[in-house]
Amino acid sequence: MEAMVTAWLLGKKCTVPATLTIMDAMEYAGFKLIRGVGCRNGFCGACAVIYRLKGTTELKVVLACQTKIEEGMCVGKIESFPLNKRSFNLEELRPTDNIIGQLYPEIYSCIGCNACTKGCPEGINVMQYIAYAQRGEYEKCARESFDCVGCNICASRCPAQISHSAVGLLARRLTGRYLEPQCAHLEKRVAEVEQGLYREPLTKLKNLPLAELQKLYNNREIEK
Amino acid sequence: MSAYTEEMLKSIAKVESTRAARLHVELKRFTAEEKDAVLKKFHPDYNTAAFTTLSVGPNKGDKVPKELGALLEGHSRLEKVQLDLQRLDYDVDVLIIGGGGAGASAALEANKGGAKVLVVTKLKMGYANTMMAEGGIQAADKANDGPDVHYLDALGGGHYKNIPDLLEELVENGPAAIKWLSDLGVLFDKQADGTMVTTHGGGTSRKRMHACADCTGAEIMRVLRDEVQNQGIPVLDYAPAVELLLDQEGKAAGAVLYDYDAEEFLVVRAKTVIIATGGAGRLHYQGFPTSNHYGATADGLVLAYRAGAKLIYANSSQFHPTGVGFPAQIYGALVTEKVRSIGAQLVNSEGEAFMHPLETRDVATATIIRECTERGKGVKALDGVALWLDTPMIDQLHGEGTIATRIPGMLKMFGQFGIDLRKEPVLVYPTLHYQNGGILIDKDAETSIPGLFVAGEAVGGIHGTNRLMGNSLLDIIVFGRIAGTKAAAQAKTTKLAALSLDHVAKFARDLAAAGIKTEVVSPKLLPVYTHGRPSRSEKRGI
Numbered sequence: 011m012e013a014m015v016t017a018w019l020l021g022k023k024c025t026v027p028a029t030l031t032i033m034d035a036m037e038y039a040g041f042k043l044i045r046g047v048g049c050r051n052g053f054c055g056a057c058a059v060i061y062r063l064k065g066t067t068e069l070k071v072v073l074a075c076q077t078k079i080e081e082g083m084c085v086g087k088i089e090s091f092p093l094n095k096r097s098f099n100l101e102e103l104r105p106t107d108n109i110i111g112q113l114y115p116e117i118y119s120c121i122g123c124n125a126c127t128k129g130c131p132e133g134i135n136v137m138q139y140i141a142y143a144q145r146g147e148y149e150k151c152a153r154e155s156f157d158c159v160g161c162n163i164c165a166s167r168c169p170a171q172i173s174h175s176a177v178g179l180l181a182r183r184l185t186g187r188y189l190e191p192q193c194a195h196l197e198k199r200v201a202e203v204e205q206g207l208y209r210e211p212l213t214k215l216k217n218l219p220l221a222e223l224q225k226l227y228n229n230r231e232i233e234k
Numbered sequence: 235m236s237a238y239t240e241e242m243l244k245s246i247a248k249v250e251s252t253r254a255a256r257l258h259v260e261l262k263r264f265t266a267e268e269k270d271a272v273l274k275k276f277h278p279d280y281n282t283a284a285f286t287t288l289s290v291g292p293n294k295g296d297k298v299p300k301e302l303g304a305l306l307e308g309h310s311r312l313e314k315v316q317l318d319l320q321r322l323d324y325d326v327d328v329l330i331i332g333g334g335g336a337g338a339s340a341a342l343e344a345n346k347g348g349a350k351v352l353v354v355t356k357l358k359m360g361y362a363n364t365m366m367a368e369g370g371i372q373a374a375d376k377a378n379d380g381p382d383v384h385y386l387d388a389l390g391g392g393h394y395k396n397i398p399d400l401l402e403e404l405v406e407n408g409p410a411a412i413k414w415l416s417d418l419g420v421l422f423d424k425q426a427d428g429t430m431v432t433t434h435g436g437g438t439s440r441k442r443m444h445a446c447a448d449c450t451g452a453e454i455m456r457v458l459r460d461e462v463q464n465q466g467i468p469v470l471d472y473a474p475a476v477e478l479l480l481d482q483e484g485k486a487a488g489a490v491l492y493d494y495d496a497e498e499f500l501v502v503r504a505k506t507v508i509i510a511t512g513g514a515g516r517l518h519y520q521g522f523p524t525s526n527h528y529g530a531t532a533d534g535l536v537l538a539y540r541a542g543a544k545l546i547y548a549n550s551s552q553f554h555p556t557g558v559g560f561p562a563q564i565y566g567a568l569v570t571e572k573v574r575s576i577g578a579q580l581v582n583s584e585g586e587a588f589m590h591p592l593e594t595r596d597v598a599t600a601t602i603i604r605e606c607t608e609r610g611k612g613v614k615a616l617d618g619v620a621l622w623l624d625t626p627m628i629d630q631l632h633g634e635g636t637i638a639t640r641i642p643g644m645l646k647m648f649g650q651f652g653i654d655l656r657k658e659p660v661l662v663y664p665t666l667h668y669q670n671g672g673i674l675i676d677k678d679a680e681t682s683i684p685g686l687f688v689a690g691e692a693v694g695g696i697h698g699t700n701r702l703m704g705n706s707l708l709d710i711i712v713f714g715r716i717a718g719t720k721a722a723a724q725a726k727t728t729k730l731a732a733l734s735l736d737h738v739a740k741f742a743r744d745l746a747a748a749g750i751k752t753e754v755v756s757p758k759l760l761p762v763y764t765h766g767r768p769s770r771s772e773k774r775g776i
């Protein structure tokens with residue numbers, strides 16, 4: 011007999027195998043999941059749940075697909091957190107003039123409680139990247155926020171009502187578009203393709219008989 | 235305390251004892267004959283018992299996996315529904331079905347082309363395979379490389395079955411796709427002078443794998459989604475398409491959706507339609523675990539097939555050689571190929587390296603299965619067997635800290651369950667990963683049904699019968715953009731006749747005429763998991 015634990019899933023008392031994740035435990039208990047489930051591998055941020063162990067005060071927020079069920083867990087869901095994303099035209103923005111502060115002035119209401127960082131299932135120093143955004147250090151903000159899966163647990167815990175993941179994403183897009191060095195070999199190749207430099211070699215390959223292609227493939231030089 | 239069992243630890247000791255000797259030895263690659271032999275004997279695609287022959291539709295007589303065949307020849311969800319097709323819930327120029335990378339790229343281009351666009355998704359935009367891609371995206375943009383070199387790699391890797399026009403489109407538009415993404419603010423790994431950091435992937439002859447650390451797909455997906463939101467393109471979540479609509483002249487004309495919340499059907503009229511519904515991993519062919527997201531159930535193939543579009547290579551699946559074999563919580567999840575590109579070898583229970591780590595995925599899969607079955611050198615794990623991926627080699631080869639900077643996601647995934655891959659190897663076994671086959675399109679991404687376009691993993695033919703890592707993220711961008719552009723342009727001149735579901739009724743008659751009796755209703759939309767929960771009737775028995 012496999013080890014079982016008792017947990018309260020959306021208020022329902024359930025006895026489930028101890029090896030399951032919270033998400034799998036919900037399915038074992040009979041829930042048919044539609045909302046609050048996505049990639050099931052910890053990449054998409056769809057499945058944030060909030061729980062406390064029965065009889066304790068502390069609330070924890072985690073990804074249901076990445077966290078093992080435990081004895082006494084009382085689990086509720088955070089689905090579709092109402093993020094306050096601002097729209098912008100990246101072509102018109104510049105990573106100057108405190109642009110993130112202008113679009114997201116609430117970042118200056120941060121009271122430094124660090125609840126965002128404590129809640130992050132990815133172990134990101136969320137408060138730090140908001141601080142970088144405040145100071146206009148967008149590249150640092152981009153790197154620090156890079157692993158964000160957009161579960162918005164941070165935002166759900168923030169007394170200053172900051173939409174952290176949207177701030178990080180804007181910093182990353184500004185960095186990718188304007189702060190990173192341009193890539194010369196990419197520009198060159200795009201231009202070469204546009205000039206039609208590869209038309210002929212490709213047409214030739216497309217029309218080669220199979221045996222020729224196989225010979226070329228099997229003898230092709232492989233970069234070390 | 236180690237997360238591994240006693241038996242595993244004993245095997246790890248053997249892996250460690252041979253590591254120094256293996257470290258700087260380049261393993262031999264298989265010859266063409268050796269590859270052929272191992273594939274025929276051990277690749278799941280060659281397991282004839284797992285396939286069925288279609289008896290109706292455009293691919294009548296073709297073999298497909300049993301699980302897919304059952305859905306292709308299933309009942310429509312609308313069979314017993316009275317729908318008033320005159321009552322439109324949405325009326326748009328371009329309908330895009332699916333909210334992954336292909337759907338989002340198509341939406342941006344169609345919107346740019348001036349079309350009124352609607353994106354519908356089964357879950358939410360971005361809850362998709364695209365979000366999960368770790369390894370990278372190919373494009374021939376370096377001096378020693380070119381689209382022609384890329385073409386040959388993909389062609390040989392695809393067993394020469396790739397459709398030449400589609401493959402040409404893919405490789406030639408590769409550099410422009412990277413530039414498009416980069417201009418949207420995708421953060422590619424670069425050197426200080428702007429040179430892209432690129433690596434090998436299985437089957438590449440040049441280092442052309444571009445990456446965004448080890449969450450390339452997530453970085454691409456969240457940027458595309460953000461831009462779709464910036465542009466104000468309407469997205470309808472939790473409303474999967476359950477049937478295509480044609481007009482009375484046989485042109486694509488929209489879709490019927492199922493609104494999960496209202497539990498109602500919705501009618502969408504559209505001048506052109508783009509299917510971008512992705513893959514089929516959640517059909518769990520032959521009982522394999524999968525790396526795919528929850529909604530990967532081949533819905534697009536079912537919709538298109540019923541409407542009369544042809545499939546190609548629907549019998550060809552890609553198994554990723556290195557799915558997680560242990561522990562249970564992440565069973566089937568992916569260990570990105572990058573782990574092998576940067577030096578980790580596959581090693582058996584005896585500590586022997588048995589193949590070059592960068593063979594193509596199908597060959598690697600078959601070779602791992604051979605090592606575990608015929609040769610009996612697997613390590614016992616969960617219900618089956620698995621093999622070691624010797625990750626500590628990476629830092630030993632490239633210096634301490636390489637794992638932490640190049641594959642931080644992997645480090646974290648295993649770390650959560652008490653395995654430090656800098657110090658211990660990890661257990662892997664093949665997992666169902668990618669749908670090589672799919673709906674047949676031309677180089678404008680259009681099917682044989684006028685106005686029906688397809689992009690992304692739902693397409694077949696671009697990659698032949700085996701896709702190389704990094705070519706899929708590329709194809710969703712290249713063909714997503716082509717589909718969006720072409721669909722928007724075509725919508726400008728399209729005149730629709732009255733909407734019709736006659737094709738669905740006809741398909742049902744064809745099934746009946748072929749003597750097919752089935753309980754299956756399709757598209758599947760979502761899998762059902764119970765994780766070993768005893769059924770009610772069994773419980774009553776107790």
Ligand SMILES: Cc1cc2nc3c(=O)[nH]c(=O)nc-3n(C[C@H](O)[C@H](O)[C@H](O)COP(=O)(O)OP(=O)(O)OC[C@H]3O[C@@H](n4cnc5c(N)ncnc54)[C@H](O)[C@@H]3O)c2cc1C
Pocket residue numbers: 331332333334335336337354355356357358359360361362363364365366367368369370371372450451473474475476510511512513525526527529530531533534568667668689690691692703704705706707708710757759
């Ligand atoms: C774990 C993993 C790692 C990968 N790594 C790489 C890599 O390193 N490099 C690479 O090139 N490729 C990689 N791939 C493959 C690549 O990510 C996918 O093939 C590609 O992203 C598919 O994109 P898509 O837009 O076609 O489908 P998806 O991104 O899966 O999107 C499909 C969308 O359609 C929706 N949908 C499905 N059915 C319906 C319906 N009936 N109605 C409405 N919407 C529907 C889905 O819910 C989803 O939103 C990887 C795949 C996985 C799973």
